[in-house]
Amino acid sequence: MGAAPTARYDGLADWYEEYNAPAAEANRAAIVELLGVGEGPCLDLGCGGGLYFDAIRETGRSVVGLDYSADQLRIARARTDGLLLRADAAALPFADGAFPTVAALWISSDVDDFAAVLKEAARVLEPGGLLVYYGVHPCFNGPHVQAGEGESRIVHPVYREAGRHRDAPWWGQNIRRRVGMSHLPLADFLNAFLDAGLVIGRVGEPQNHPVPWILSVRAHRPAEGGRAAPPPAAPAAARQVLR
Numbered sequence: 001m002g003a004a005p006t007a008r009y010d011g012l013a014d015w016y017e018e019y020n021a022p023a024a025e026a027n028r029a030a031i032v033e034l035l036g037v038g039e040g041p042c043l044d045l046g047c048g049g050g051l052y053f054d055a056i057r058e059t060g061r062s063v064v065g066l067d068y069s070a071d072q073l074r075i076a077r078a079r080t081d082g083l084l085l086r087a088d089a090a091a092l093p094f095a096d097g098a099f100p101t102v103a104a105l106w107i108s109s110d111v112d113d114f115a116a117v118l119k120e121a122a123r124v125l126e127p128g129g130l131l132v133y134y135g136v137h138p139c140f141n142g143p144h145v146q147a148g149e150g151e152s153r154i155v156h157p158v159y160r161e162a163g164r165h166r167d168a169p170w171w172g173q174n175i176r177r178r179v180g181m182s183h184l185p186l187a188d189f190l191n192a193f194l195d196a197g198l199v200i201g202r203v204g205e206p207q208n209h210p211v212p213w214i215l216s217v218r219a220h221r222p223a224e225g226g227r228a229a230p231p232p233a234a235p236a237a238a239r240q241v242l243r
C-alpha cells in the first residue's frame with residue numbers, strides 16, 4: 001500500500017468552488033453525454049465539492065461521492081443527501097464489483113498515482129461496468145504547458161517528467177500554484193487504463209478547443225466470460241426523444 005495522500009484542498013474548498021463553478025457548468029453537457037443513460041450508483045471519485053452530482057443524476061444514476069479532502073466534502077454535502085465518504089481513491093473502501101459506474105472527473109491532475117487509482121476503480125466496477133474519465137488532456141494541459149496568445153499553448157520539455165510538479169515559472173495565478181499538479185505523458189496515461197484491465201471504447205477531445213486541453217475516455221471493465229463491452233448508451237436527451 002502507498003503512502004497516505006495529502007488533503008491539498010483542505011482550506012481551499014470555498015475558493016475552489018467560486019473559481020471552478022462556471023467551468024463546471026461549461027463541462028456539464030459533455031459529461032452527461034459521456035456517461036450516457038444508466039442506472040444504479042455512480043461512484044464520483046475525487047468528487048470535490050460535488051460540482052457534477054447533478055450531471056450524474058441527470059443520466060438516471062444515483063451518486064456516491066468520495067474525496068480525501070474533508071473541506072471539499074463539506075461543500076459536497078450541500079449537493080447530496082446520499083453517501084459521501086472521506087477516503088483515498090487509491091485504496092477504496094468498497095468490495096470488488098460494487099458499482100456499475102465510476103466517474104473520474106478532473107482528478108488525474110490531483111491524485112498522486114493515477115494508475116493506482118484506475119486499478120482501484122476497475123476493481124470496484126462490476127463486470128461490464130463503465131468508467132468515464134473527463135479532465136486534463138495530458139498533451140496540452142499540465143505542468144509543461146504555458147498559456148500563449150489567445151488559445152495557443154507553449155509546451156515545455158518537462159512533458160516527459162511523470163509525477164508531481166510543485167511549481168513552474170510559466171504557471172499562471174491559478175489553482176496549480178496552490179496545490180501543484182500531477183502529470184502523466186499521454187502514453188503512460190493511456191497505458192494506465194490498459195494496465196488496470198479496462199477496455200477503452202471511446203476517446204474524445206470535447207468542446208472543440210483549437211488546442212484540445214480537455215480529454216474524455218469511456219472505458220469498460222470486461223464483462224464476465226470475455227463478452228464484448230456494451231455499446232455506448234444514448235445521451236440523456238436522446239433517451240427522452242426515444243421514449
Ligand SMILES: C[S@@+](CC[C@H](N)C(=O)[O-])C[C@H]1O[C@@H](n2cnc3c(N)ncnc32)[C@H](O)[C@@H]1O
Binds near residue numbers: 047049106111112
Ligand atoms: C481538481 S479537484 C476535482 C474535483 C471534482 N471532481 C470536480 O471536477 O469538480 C481534484 C479533487 O481530487 C481530490 N483528491 C486528490 N487526491 C485524492 C485521493 N488520493 N483520494 C481522493 N480524492 C483525492 C482532491 O481533494 C480534489 O477534491
